[in-house]
Amino acid sequence: MQVSHLLGSFTIPALYVFLLPLVSCSSHGEATASSSHKSIKENVHKLSPQMTSYIAVHGLLLWVSMGFLMPVGILFIRMANKEEGGRRVKVLFYLHALLQILAVLLGTIGAVMSIKNFENSFNNSHQRLGLALYGAIWIQALIGFFRPPRGNKRRSTWYLTHWILGTVVSLVGIINIYTGLNAYHEKTSRSTGIWTILFTAEVSFIAFFYLFQDKWEYIQKQGLILGNAPQPTPPSDQENATEQRDNQKVMLPEPCGKRNALRNLFD
Template structure:
């Protein structure tokens, strides 16, 4: 009996300890599960926020260097292909449009650069980040050059114009190229397809290039149907009339020669007969 009581007390103590242990295990499993889910939710929130920041950064830089700056270049080119009658008025309108668009583009590029500096890992180990950094510097240099415009008629004006034109064209081409690299970087970061955005951006660039070439030649195209003061007026009607006059001249001259010879010989025969009779 004494041995049985010992066994009983051992079994009871084991069951009591197991009973005390099982709830603790159960509670610990319940507590660990929400911690794991919260960690995953935090990670998902970070990924979604990062993807959102990348999308906002891309939209701002596309609107700045991929759209507004090239359109501003088109406006300033249109002012130089205008007619002489409205040259001054159109020059002022297109100049102010060019300036406003470039200022808005610089502000959008600044906002995009602030987002990239604060929220992204800027290791500058890829083409997009390196070109973007160089593009930021070129944009602000171009702003300074634009506001330091000298007056017309000075030697500094020629140097300013060449540098402003080269810098502006370079910024426009670099911005378009960096938009493509940005779309590729977005695809690599988020694994989302960017084929549709690439096609739409290519169509936009192609349309702007066509419009640039078309307005470059528009003044020349209009002059094709206008007769200038120094150019001789020639038409198909005049050419045909000249050909007809030449034909008439060629046909009438032999007739005149034959009639003159005929009258000469007829007169000489008449004189010979008269001399013979006498």
């Protein structure tokens, strides 16, 4: 009995020693989780209606700029490169330039809004990509304005730089719109599923049209090869008879004298 009493007296304090840190850790974890959840709720409720509208306008401007005008402008210049010349090439080129200028202006307005009204700590991918895009769109615009004439040695280098930078800016801009939709959901706790679906449908249509117009000429040629070309009409009996008479013409031999031997050889 004394032994069991001694074991009980040592066991109970030992359990307190081992279990007390676990209980304190769990309570601390629950307090941390509750405090973080509370801070998220407070951050959501801190956004005023005016700030929410600023975020929505900023996202709409960048959507139109990076997600619509720039890709459509690329489609126009792609179509112009396939034309041989004429008025249609000039129209497509000016449409490309106009859409790109509008995209740069709208993107600049969205950048000014974000710098003026938002907390730009640049601790997330959306803000970092956005900052890089703000500079890249202006560099791309300046490259487009300083286009060397055809035949210049710098023309090929300019074209390669303009093409690569424009493609990268358009793709990164589309990616940043998705990150912006996610950031809007985290800031306002509002659902962005319908906007994500609409933007995905738009991008998919533009990509499909880009690939389709790239292969349209090839598709037309395939249709001609498969038998859509007009079949030649068979010649009439009179034409057959005339052709046979022409084929049956026999050249009369000329006398092979010494004077005409060289001539007969070349004939």
